Amino acid sequence: MIKIALLASALLVLALCQDVDYKVISDNMVLQRDSTRTRLWGTTTSDVVNVQLRRGNTVVDTYEAKPVSGRWELPLKSYPAGGPFEIFVKATTLRVYRNVVFGDVYLCSGQSNMEMSISQTQDAEKELQDTNYPNLRVFRVIHNDAKEPVDNVQGVWKVSSPSSLTGPWDQGFSAACYYFGRRVFKALNGEVPIGLIESNWGGTRVETWMSPDARKICNDTFIDGVNDPNEAGHMWNGQIVPLLKYNIKAALWYQGESNAGDERSAERYTCSFPQMISDWRAKWNVGDFPFYFVQIAGWNPGTNWPVFRLKQLTALKLQNTYFVTAIDIGDPTDIHPQDKQEVGRRLSLIALNQIYKKDVHYKGPTLKGIKSSSQAGTLTVRAELNDVVGNLTQKATPKCTTCCELGNIFKINTNKRQNVTPKGVKAEGNALVLEFDGTNDEVLSQVDYAMYPYPQCVYIDSATLLPVNSFRAN
Numbered sequence: 001m002i003k004i005a006l007l008a009s010a011l012l013v014l015a016l017c018q019d020v021d022y023k024v025i026s027d028n029m030v031l032q033r034d035s036t037r038t039r040l041w042g043t044t045t046s047d048v049v050n051v052q053l054r055r056g057n058t059v060v061d062t063y064e065a066k067p068v069s070g071r072w073e074l075p076l077k078s079y080p081a082g083g084p085f086e087i088f089v090k091a092t093t094l095r096v097y098r099n100v101v102f103g104d105v106y107l108c109s110g111q112s113n114m115e116m117s118i119s120q121t122q123d124a125e126k127e128l129q130d131t132n133y134p135n136l137r138v139f140r141v142i143h144n145d146a147k148e149p150v151d152n153v154q155g156v157w158k159v160s161s162p163s164s165l166t167g168p169w170d171q172g173f174s175a176a177c178y179y180f181g182r183r184v185f186k187a188l189n190g191e192v193p194i195g196l197i198e199s200n201w202g203g204t205r206v207e208t209w210m211s212p213d214a215r216k217i218c219n220d221t222f223i224d225g226v227n228d229p230n231e232a233g234h235m236w237n238g239q240i241v242p243l244l245k246y247n248i249k250a251a252l253w254y255q256g257e258s259n260a261g262d263e264r265s266a267e268r269y270t271c272s273f274p275q276m277i278s279d280w281r282a283k284w285n286v287g288d289f290p291f292y293f294v295q296i297a298g299w300n301p302g303t304n305w306p307v308f309r310l311k312q313l314t315a316l317k318l319q320n321t322y323f324v325t326a327i328d329i330g331d332p333t334d335i336h337p338q339d340k341q342e343v344g345r346r347l348s349l350i351a352l353n354q355i356y357k358k359d360v361h362y363k364g365p366t367l368k369g370i371k372s373s374s375q376a377g378t379l380t381v382r383a384e385l386n387d388v389v390g391n392l393t394q395k396a397t398p399k400c401t402t403c404c405e406l407g408n409i410f411k412i413n414t415n416k417r418q419n420v421t422p423k424g425v426k427a428e429g430n431a432l433v434l435e436f437d438g439t440n441d442e443v444l445s446q447v448d449y450a451m452y453p454y455p456q457c458v459y460i461d462s463a464t465l466l467p468v469n470s471f472r473a474n
């Protein structure tokens with residue numbers, strides 16, 4: 001009995017001396033390159049922490065940190081892309097982190113369409129064969145529904161390989177995130193290590209990813225209740241707060257379905273979504289990092305999704321914020337479309353252009369303005385578009401049933417009629433020109449393009465293969 005008690009207290013002392021192991025700082029991690037805001041941190045009972053960055057037998061740099069109340073933080077010098085390094089951290093104990101590289105770190109967040117793993121998407125077997133890249137690394141944050149902010153996540157950095165990526169939704173790695181990362185990695189000829197951190201949870205609303213500060217600005221008076229990942233702020237507490245010290249290059253976001261399906265939080269999205277972005281940027285304190293998001297995909301039951309997609313775009317008022325659409329790569333009956341390759345491709349185009357300054361087009365055409373005229377019983381509507389590179393051509397969506405029938409793309413309202421479909425549509429340079437039977441005194445009040453839950457047909461730019469973005473012009 002006494003022996004056991006002694007052993008227990010010895011273990012307790014040991015536990016108290018032990019430095020906390022911050023899981024996101026581990027073997028195989030990718031640290032953000034070219035930045036003086038990349039840091040290591042920890043807790044310890046030691047009053048000094050010595051850190052060495054080593055490459056093989058060479059000590060590249062040494063650092064010393066002085067813990068304050070047991071906590072230490074160490075900003076690193078800026079390092080270019082490269083590695084591998086070992087990092088020796090000597091506090092109460094000695095820790096060695098191996099196979100560490102400097103590169104670009106992306107955070108991938110949102111709900112189930114971001115979480116959906118490679119194994120759940122089309123051509124999974126084939127895709128998983130193309131994953132052996134030693135300098136492409138992934139970290140999956142294990143779900144943590146937390147009522148209060150926590151300072152550690154569970155998870156582990158892994159080197160990209162079939163076995164490290166495969167698995168069901170909450171175990172395999174995010175397909176949208178991975179396809180993005182692999183494209184960027186390859187486009188840079190593998191010269192820049194890429195680190196992908198996924199922190200997401202299916203079925204979550206944006207409110208749960210927001211800090212109390214951000215929710216307050218949007219007058220979100222959500223009252224905390226039962227253990228449900230949709231409770232306000234739980235994802236923020238459990239899956240974002242513990243990452244805030246980890247420097248990132250940019251964030252990718254695929255979320256909104258759960259807000260679209262909830263009237264009150266759909267209404268508030270024009271405040272909450274941009275507010276979440278601004279607040280994340282403020283709290284990360286690594287500058288106004290790029291934020292790229294996905295507009296929710298085509299899906300027949302999503303009655304209010306067309307309008308919700310436009311609400312998502314209010315975030316574009318923030319600088320360094322871009323989006324890709326998925327209206328044409330959805331699934332009419334499945335809220336989880338399997339084509340995540342194209343989502344990743346579109347997101348990668350933004351990064352390649354904006355971050356890596358590559359000469360690629362990343363913007364699908366958007367509405368510039370509407371002109372209309374009425375003559376001899378015909379009402380002509382010209383939708384002028386921005387960012388047209390090639391020719392505008394019709395594309396039936398992959399699982400369409402009525403596809404590119406004329407009534408499936410455009411609808412207008414006038415002072416006399418509602419939901420009028422055109423008798424003819426043609427592309428003229430940067431414009432789509434619609435013709436309607438009409439009367440001379442008819443006044444146009446609204447023009448809709450692709451404002452359907454699951455658009456049957458879209459226009460695409462033949463040079464970029466990006467669709468014209470849905471619009472409603474009043």
Ligand SMILES: *[C@@H]1O[C@H](CO)[C@@H](O)[C@H](O)[C@H]1NC(C)=O
Binds near residue numbers: 217218219271
């Ligand atoms: C929040 O409430 C304040 C005070 O009533 C109001 O001025 C502000 O416009 C509201 N903000 C939003 C986003 O509704």
Ligand SMILES: *[C@@H]1O[C@H](CO)[C@@H](O)[C@H](O)[C@H]1NC(C)=O
Binds near residue numbers: 389391462463
């Ligand atoms: C656009 O159409 C013109 C005329 O048909 C054709 O010559 C050209 O190759 C097309 N451009 C693209 C990018 O498809």
